[in-house]
Amino acid sequence: MNDADLSGKLPQMLPRLWSFALRISGDPHDAEDLVQRACLRALERQHQLRPDTSPLSWMFSIIQSIWINEIRARSVRSRSSMEWDDNFLDTVADPSAQTPESEVMNRQIVRAVEQLPEAQRAVMLLVAVEGLTYSEAAEVLGVPMGTIMSRLARARQTLGSLFGAQEQRVQRALKS
Amino acid sequence: MDDTVLMAYVDGELPPREREEVEKQMAASPEVAERVALFEASRLPYCEAFAHQKLPPVPERLTKSIEAMTCAQTARPANRNPNKPVAHHDKQLPPSAPLRSRLRVAPAWVAVAFIAGAFFTGGVLRFAPGLSGAPSTLVGGNAAPWVQAVVGYQQLYSRETLAQPVADVESVVEATRREDGLAVRIPDLRGAGLTFKRVQRLRFQGRPLIQIAYLPEKGAPVALCIIKQVQPDQPIASQRVAEMNVVTWRQSELAYALVSNSSDVDLTALGKQISDRSINALFGKAETSPYVLSAR
Numbered sequence: 128m129n130d131a132d133l134s135g136k137l138p139q140m141l142p143r144l145w146s147f148a149l150r151i152s153g154d155p156h157d158a159e160d161l162v163q164r165a166c167l168r169a170l171e172r173q174h175q176l177r178p179d180t181s182p183l184s185w186m187f188s189i190i191q192s193i194w195i196n197e198i199r200a201r202s203v204r205s206r207s208s209m210e211w212d213d214n215f216l217d218t219v220a221d222p223s224a225q226t227p228e229s230e231v232m233n234r235q236i237v238r239a240v241e242q243l244p245e246a247q248r249a250v251m252l253l254v255a256v257e258g259l260t261y262s263e264a265a266e267v268l269g270v271p272m273g274t275i276m277s278r279l280a281r282a283r284q285t286l287g288s289l290f291g292a293q294e295q296r297v298q299r300a301l302k303s
Numbered sequence: 304m305d306d307t308v309l310m311a312y313v314d315g316e317l318p319p320r321e322r323e324e325v326e327k328q329m330a331a332s333p334e335v336a337e338r339v340a341l342f343e344a345s346r347l348p349y350c351e352a353f354a355h356q357k358l359p360p361v362p363e364r365l366t367k368s369i370e371a372m373t374c375a376q377t378a379r380p381a382n383r384n385p386n387k388p389v390a391h392h393d394k395q396l397p398p399s400a401p402l403r404s405r406l407r408v409a410p411a412w413v414a415v416a417f418i419a420g421a422f423f424t425g426g427v428l429r430f431a432p433g434l435s436g437a438p439s440t441l442v443g444g445n446a447a448p449w450v451q452a453v454v455g456y457q458q459l460y461s462r463e464t465l466a467q468p469v470a471d472v473e474s475v476v477e478a479t480r481r482e483d484g485l486a487v488r489i490p491d492l493r494g495a496g497l498t499f500k501r502v503q504r505l506r507f508q509g510r511p512l513i514q515i516a517y518l519p520e521k522g523a524p525v526a527l528c529i530i531k532q533v534q535p536d537q538p539i540a541s542q543r544v545a546e547m548n549v550v551t552w553r554q555s556e557l558a559y560a561l562v563s564n565s566s567d568v569d570l571t572a573l574g575k576q577i578s579d580r581s582i583n584a585l586f587g588k589a590e591t592s593p594y595v596l597s598a599r
Contacts (some may be wrong), residue, residue, distance in 0.1 A: 134374075138369055141361055145358075168370065175322060232352070234356075236352035255349035266326060276307040279310065280306040280307050283341070283345035284306065284345070287343065287344035287345035288341055289339070290360050301467055
C-alpha cells in the first residue's frame with residue numbers, strides 16, 4: 128500500500144470511525160479526541176499497514192488502542208447512560224421509516240449492547256455491528272480468536288436472556 | 304459442551320456430524336438446551352438496530368482536520384521515507400507489530416497539534432497555518448510563529464520520546480541536504496552534557512525546518528531547531544514561551560531556536576557556543592562554515 132491510499136481513504140472512513148469511537152467511548156469529546164489521534168497515528172505509521180489488512184479494521188484497532196491506553200483512564204464521563212437519542216432525537220424525520228415496534232426493539236438492542244461489560248461490548252460492536260470476521264476482530268483487539276469467540280458467547284448469552292420469554296425459547300430451540 | 308460450539312451451531316456454522324452431536328446433547332441435557340435457546344434469542348438485527356441509532360453528527364472541526372491531514376499527501380511522490388525508524392523487534396513479534404510509542408501525551412497535545420494544524424505525513428511533520436482560525440498565540444507570547452510551533456511541538460517531548468533513537472541519521476542528513484536545501488551539521492554538545500538523539504525533518508508553512516534533539520543526563524530534552532530566514536543577523540536573545548526556555552538567534556540567513564524546559568541546561572551559553580562555531584560536528588559534510596545552504 129503506498130502513501131496515497133490511506134490518505135485518500137481517511138475522509139471516506141470518517142463517518143464509520145466517528146460512530147465507532149462514539150460507541151466505544153460513549154462521549155462526543157472523547158470520540159473526537161480518539162479519531163484525531165488515530166488518524167494522526169495512522170498517517171505516521173501507514174508503512175506498517177499490511178496489504179492483507181483492511182484499512183478500516185486497522186483504524187478500529189488504533190482507535191481501540193488509544194482508547195484503552197490513553198483516554199479511557201482520564202475520561203470523566205459516567206458510563207451508566209448513553210442517551211444520544213434524548214439530545215438529538217428532536218425533529219429529524221427518519222426517512223427509513225421504522226415501525227413503532229421495530230423502533231422500540233432497535234433501541235432496546237442498542238441499549239442492551241451498550242450495557243455489556245467493556246470487553247464484550249467491543250467484540251459485539253466489531254463483529255455484530257461493523258461486520259468484521261472473528262479473525263479480523265481478533266487482530267483489531269490484539270487477542271486470540273478463541274478470546275473473541277468466548278467474549279461473544281458470553282455477550283450473546285446475556286443478550287439472549289434479555290430478549291424473549293423463557294418457555295418459548297426452550298421450545299423453539301428444541302424444535303429447530 | 305463449550306458455549307462457542309453451541310453458538311456456532313445456532314449460527315449454522317457447524318458441519319453435519321457436529322450438528323448431530325449438539326442436538327444429542329440438547330436432548331439429553333435441559334441445561335444445554337437452555338443455553339442454545341439463549342443463543343437463539345440473541346440472534347437479533349444488531350447491524351440494523353445500530354444503523355438506526357441516532358448519533359451526534361461528525362463535528363465540522365473534525366472533518367476539516369482530517370481533510371487537512373490528508374490533502375498534503377496527494378502531491379507527494381511515493382515512499383521515500385528517510386525518517387522511518389529501523390525497527391528492532393523482539394524475535395517473537397511479527398515484523399509489522401507497531402513499535403510501542405513511548406510518547407507521553409498530555410491533553411494539551413490535541414489542542415496544540417490540531418489548532419496548529421500539525422500533521423505528520425511521509426516522514427515529515429507539517430504545521431499548517433491557522434487551520435481552525437484559532438489565534439496562533441495559543442502557545443503564547445511574542446515569539447515568532449515558527450518558534451511558537453516548535454515550542455508547541457517540544458511540549459510533547461519527554462525523555463521517553465527519545466528513548467529509541469532514529470538509527471539512520473546519515474540518510475536523514477543527506478535527505479535534508481538534498482531535498483530541503485539545508486546542509487546540516489549536527490553540533491557535538493557532549494561537552495555540555497548533551498547526548499545527540501535524533502534529527503527530524505519538519506515543515507513550517509511549507510518551509511523546511513530541522514529539529515535536532517538532545518538528552519541531558521537528567522531532565523527534559525533539548526532541541527535545536529533551524530529554519531531558513533532571509534533577513535539580517537540577529538544576536539542571541541532568550542525568552543519564555545509557554546513555560547519553555549527559548550534562545551533564538553539568526554545568522555547567515557538561518558534562524559535558530561534552542562528550546563527546553565530543563566532548568567539544568569544553560570541555553571544561552573549553549574547558543575553562544577553554537578553560534579560562535581566553536582563546536583565540532585557529529586555528522587554531515589565538512590563545510591567551511593557550519594550551516595550552509597546549497598544552491599536551490
